[in-house]
Amino acid sequence: MFGTLTFKRALDKIMLAVFFTAGFITIFITVGIVYVLLSDSIEFFKEVSIIEFLTEKEWTPVFATKKFGIWPLVAGTFLIAGIAVAVSIPLGLIIAIYLSEYASTRVKEIVKPTIEFLEAIPTVVYGYFTLLFVTPLLQKVVPELEAFNSLAPGIVLGFMILPYTASMAEDAMKGVPQRIREASYALGATKLRTAVTIVLPAAISGVVAGFILGASRAIGETMVVAIAAGMYPNLTIDPREPIQTMTGYIVQVALGDLPFGSIEYLSIFAVGLALFIIAFIFNSIALWLRTKIREAY
Amino acid sequence: MISNKKRTDARSDILFPIIGFIALLLAISFMITLIIDILIDGFIKLKDPSFYTSYPSRFPEKAGILSGWVGTLLVMAGAVFWSLLIGIPAGIYLEEYATKRGIIGKIETIIELNINNLAAVPAIIYGLLALGIFIYRFKLGESILTAGLTLSILMLPVIVVNTREAIRRIPRDIREGAYAVGATKWDTVRDHILPYSLGGILTGLIIAASRAIGETAPLVTIGALTFIAFLPPSPFTSEFPFISLDKIWSVLMSPFTVLPIQIFNWVSRPQADFQINAAAAGFVLLLLTVLMNALAYYFRQKVRRKYIW
16 A cells, blocks of 8 residues: 555656656757758858958859858848738738628637638748749739749738738737727727727737747748749849848758768858847847737737 | 718728628638639549559659659658657646646746747758758658658647547546546556547547648758658568568668659649649648548537536
């Protein structure tokens, strides 16, 4: 009897240790990411000065005269993310207001999982669709649109991030207490006026957090841009020209054979570090905004 | 003046639902167009049975996805294995065991913050982690093992969040009842928490797997090959115990390709015939994703009906 009790207590301790270990191991993922990005970036910056990295305006790692200025890649990344956000915010906001203030529960039940499925579609499929459907379609309307461009991937990413810009915004607006709406109706305001002047401002930090997470997702997206935006580091704001994003560069280099420690191998870690920092900043802002909502109610 | 404003308000209140509905239709028709487009483009290949049983080839009309779907299956099996070993227990720990007190409490907060942050890391960064750590430092090679590990890291945040939510739904009374009759924490977890939350945990696992199955970027960086004209060796033997550890190891260390990588390779080729293959394989991948999401949805509804507290 006592034997089984001791056994039970010991087993309880062992299982606690097992579960704790599983949780503890996950810390090493972040440690691993930071370690590998930093250590290989430091190696990279021994060969390429960090000043050149941040001030040079050309990125030509495969040319005879190698230049490592990250700006063309950063510009490409932000150009595409900018187009995505420009498409996604108006569309997402309209959908969010419609779903949260107008749509019936039945419509919502069908529509929300459908919109959230946009996130689940494999990005390589989006890439195919962008290159072989969206770009040819746009070429009929936009003059001098090249086969690889930033416009088509930007638009497709705009739809892809709707789960953040529409669905998360709707969640935030739904969280606004009903009594605030009723007060506005009682003063004679219409539904739309209430939605725009009362509900949206009350939910703004959650809505904006959704937008920022969407933008961050567009910045980190890889396959759509690798397939449809071209592989040409190009410091431009013309959305018709081929460009290269930070993620696109990593893919391009990774497709070749990488000798460990070569300058190309090291360069993708430096680009990865820059990408990681940008994503981290965006997510910290979004996280901070979301804790602000919790304070409000 | 006032009546004018009122009229505009009234008019826009009628107009907006129409605009909203159009925006919604736009988003949904975008998705439907995508699905129909790849279905039409790939239809010839999709109805050809040899597409599913052939290896990739230099000749587009002979090329198939055999090594792709076998690779996907093996890599996903690995990812699910690691998730069962790390992800789900980590979620259970954070929700059921964590007390947030003392030094251990500080570690718990770090674990929690860390997992929240991982959810927002771009997928390709995990590819760099795998390349720098698993391949070059741990020497695991460009193998099925490395790919499974990488995807399981990608799945981790989704699994932890879903595991925690499933456990959180179980009322405190259940635990108190178990403790009152002398059950230890582990007894309670084994006999009550796990059975009641299993549906929710599995839903999370399926959703995470449905995302991971379409991931391409992190596997490109670890060098998944696209031209694999062979399958990993079979781990089964004709003699007892019918399975050999050495052979399992050689499966794990085997080079591989997966469906998304195969699609990426075919899209990048200039010949239109290869793009038909890309569309067909893309449709297969999309179908898998849809099925997994539908399964998760079904599970979730079933669990909600089964346990009403």
